[in-house]
Amino acid sequence: MDLATVLLLHKSSFIVGAICFFYVRWRSGSTPGLGVLALGFSLMAIASTLAGLDESLHMSSDARTFWSFSLGANGYGLMAVGLFGLSRRQNSLRDWWPLLLPIVLTLSATITPWYLNNGLRAPVFNGSATILLALSGFVIARDFFRERLTARLGLSASIWVATSLSALVVVGFIFPDDAPLPPRYAFFLLIICHFAVALFVLVLVQERAEEKLIRLANTDMLTGIPNRQHFFNSLPKVLGAGDAFVLIDIDFFKRVNDMYGHDKGDVVLINVARTIAQSVPPSCAFGRLGGEEFSLFLRGQTQSSAFAVAEQIREAVNAVSLVFEGNQITPSVSAGVALWEAGLTEQNVQKRADQALYFAKDKGRNRVELFSSIGLTSSSPSLELRSARAG
Structure with missing residues (x-):
């Protein structure tokens, strides 16, 4: 392939990427x-264009060489x-330090015309470019975690x-006789990589947009925690031993709305939701079912451990303190806990947790109740129904 065609493809790769x-971005x-x-791609396109022009540009060969080198180096920067x-995913001044290398090279080229030596300019x-690309590849790969x-993966590989x-x-310019790949072939393959980098940058932006849409679809907009849809989609298809549901409801929530307004009610919802989210095990499924009700699904539990998780949540919410119109408000929650037993469906276990929740409210609220197949019988932790009272 002749040099003019290679330069045209080289320039085109950067023009397409820049566009x-x-x-x-628009x-x-x-x-x-x-x-x-x-x-950066625009500067490299201009640099490649200058490298392929002749004296008809009314610019001396030395000037074209300087600007082609300078713009190309800074384009890579x-x-x-x-x-x-x-x-x-952020614009930060600390990310601009890679420009130091091309700036130093540009300044050195203005002081002494070393860049006119083709055997020196091309390797430099x-x-x-090798150093700047290696740094970029390292950052892209590191942030994958x-x-x-x-x-x-595609972007870092490219x-x-x-x-x-x-x-x-x-290597080809320094050791022309021992190079594993002639520079013209390596240069041609490099053009393909420029197209690949542009492609995978666009794919990365698209994947982020799709991920954001999925996250929005699965997130409760008010509280920022998973919504009802996400919670039920996270449940296993088949329940087994040790699976437990915890239903949680904010006590006297309507009273807050009536006394202070729905905007203050939203403040209570947000604070309680975030407190619960910080208190639940990281491996559980958690979400807002609607209104002031939340649900939690746990695996590998016993009656004691599931009850302890719910009690920990109740105590954490009790530690929240809010001030509305000069009045201190301490929200509280009631919770019902139910574990899977042989022969029960997912709906059966949730219904039992719901019954335990209503029993907790009937018993005075701000407490946790554990349902068992024997019935709602006692508040003793050693019996079938366990209760926890505040204070």
Whole structure:
């Protein structure tokens, strides 16, 4: 493939990437990193264009070489900055340090014309690109453990391949007779990697948008905890020994709404929901069923351990203190606990937990009741129905 065609493809890869990044940023709002990525790809497109032009541009060969080198190096620097921001999902000044390397190279090129030496300029430029790509690939791969999206794997793989190819270009210029891959072939494959990086950046943005929609669909908008749909979707298809349901209801919630208004009622709901969420085991299913009622599903429980979890939640809510119109409000909850037994369906166990909850309310509220197949008989922890009273 002739040089003109290679340069055209090289320039096209950056133009396509820049257009896609600008468009997606325009459509998605202020997605961190996309704008900087678009700028970086634009600079590299201009640099590639300058490298393929002749004297008809009315610019000397030395000037074209300088600007092609400078814009290309800084384009790779901006690409690294953009990938940092995209990976971390935030725009931060601390992510701009990769620009130090291309800035130093640009300043050195303004002081002395070393860049006019083709045998020196190409290894330095591609060596700089290798370092910046390696840093970007490391950040993208490292953040996979924080955000497990499959597009990250494709993006990091594309960047690491590009890193290896840039390194091969350097080796090819320094050791032309011993290079494992001629620079022109490595350079051509590098063009494909540029397209791949742009593609997987767009896929990553799309996966994030889909994940956000799923999260919104499964999240209660007021309290920020899982909603009814998510809770029931999280339940196993078949219950077994040790499975337990806990139904929780805020005591006298209507009274708060009547006395202080629904906005203060929402404050109570939010605080109670967050308190419960912080108190439940991380492996359980938890959600707001509606109104002031919440549900909890636990596995591997005994009557004592399930009761203890509910009691811990009740005590945690009792520690919440709110002030409305100069009055201190301490919310409380009642809870009903039921464990699966042979022959029971999911609905049966939930109904038992619901019965235990209503018994807790009938017994004065701010307490936990445990249902058993023998019946609601006693408040002693050693008997079939266990109760916990506040204070």
